[in-house]
Amino acid sequence: xxxAIVGPGGIGSTFAFQLEQAGHxxxxxxxxxxxxxxxxxxxIVTATGKRAPVQVxxxxxxxxxxxxxxxxxxxxxxxxxxxxxxxxxxxxxxxMFNTFEPFDRLRYTVGEARFAFGxxxxxxxLDDGVLTTxxxxxxxxxxxxxxxxxxxxxxxxxxxxxxxxxxxxxxxHAAFVAPVMIASARAHERRAxxxxxEAVTLARAVDEGFRLxxxxxxxxxxxxxxxxSRLPTPMTAAFLWALTRLSAIQRSGAAGFGEPRALxxxxxxxxxxxxxxxxxxxx
Numbered sequence: 001x002x003x004a005i006v007g008p009g010g011i012g013s014t015f016a017f018q019l020e021q022a023g024h025x026x027x028x029x030x031x032x033x034x035x036x037x038x039x040x041x042x043x044i045v046t047a048t049g050k051r052a053p054v055q056v057x058x059x060x061x062x063x064x065x066x067x068x069x070x071x072x073x074x075x076x077x078x079x080x081x082x083x084x085x086x087x088x089x090x091x092x093x094x095x096m097f098n099t100f101e102p103f104d105r106l107r108y109t110v111g112e113a114r115f116a117f118g119x120x121x122x123x124x125x126l127d128d129g130v131l132t133t134x135x136x137x138x139x140x141x142x143x144x145x146x147x148x149x150x151x152x153x154x155x156x157x158x159x160x161x162x163x164x165x166x167x168x169x170x171x172x173h174a175a176f177v178a179p180v181m182i183a184s185a186r187a188h189e190r191r192a193x194x195x196x197x198e199a200v201t202l203a204r205a206v207d208e209g210f211r212l213x214x215x216x217x218x219x220x221x222x223x224x225x226x227x228x229s230r231l232p233t234p235m236t237a238a239f240l241w242a243l244t245r246l247s248a249i250q251r252s253g254a255a256g257f258g259e260p261r262a263l264x265x266x267x268x269x270x271x272x273x274x275x276x277x278x279x280x281x282x283x
Contacts, residue, residue: 001067010124012072014133017044020052022156027055037129047132066090075099100174100266118144168218174263175209181260188253193244203236208277257283
């Protein structure tokens with residue numbers, strides 16, 4: 001299959017690597033320093049020394065009938081790529097990023113028949129163009145709206161499942177992960193875990209986020225998040241306090257505060273009521 005990856009950061013590069021290794025024809029669309037790295041290497045290069053040769057482009061070719069265009073930019077960057085996606089001859093366009101926004105505009109822009117969404121169960125980073133990645137499998141799997149692409153990803157070594165209500169899934173995830181990302185970014189800055197009082201404040205934001213998801217008419221999903229939403233605040237705080245003492249979580253905080261800030265802004269904008277707990281943690 002002919003597949004284009006728009007936004008080959010850690011996540012996009014992981015998909016590019018796995019799909020190329022599985023025999024697909026992969027093109028990565030990048031810009032700036034990442035484009036220079038890919039043009040230099042002509043491949044996705046991993047920290048273990050493996051290489052997956054890929055085509056490299058500075059823009060998405062609108063005439064190519066891609067079987068899939070996988071969009072792995074940040075939500076704050078998607079507006080810039082929507083015109084190219086709308087003009088593309090791709091058969092399927094799958095967005096894959098954190099968002100609290102409804103799907104309506106993205107679906108309308110690319111067309112109902114081509115629209116798909118997913119979320120990766122992957123931790124990945126790039127160090128001067130070299131990819132370090134950890135792909136999770138069941139019970140924590142990449143989740144998508146499209147069964148056929150779930151199979152393609154699974155066959156390429158990225159275990160994937162289908163969820164029938166991806167909008168609720170993403171809103172639940174945003175409510176939980178925005179405080180977690182803020183906690184990890186603080187831990188990265190300090191090279192130390194958050195304090196207990198900070199953990200409690202973050203846990204209150206998690207609780208408020210879950211309540212917001214329900215007020216908007218969505219369900220808390222999947223099952224582990226349903227359990228998490230029922231935990232008392234001290235237990236959530238204890239989880240966050242302990243989580244930020246893990247070196248992997250501290251490293252993940254290098255991404256900074258931009259993404260969780262955008263998620264909190266989207267949540268507060270969507271809320272019919274004030275959101276003091278979320279506002280209290282906004283960087």
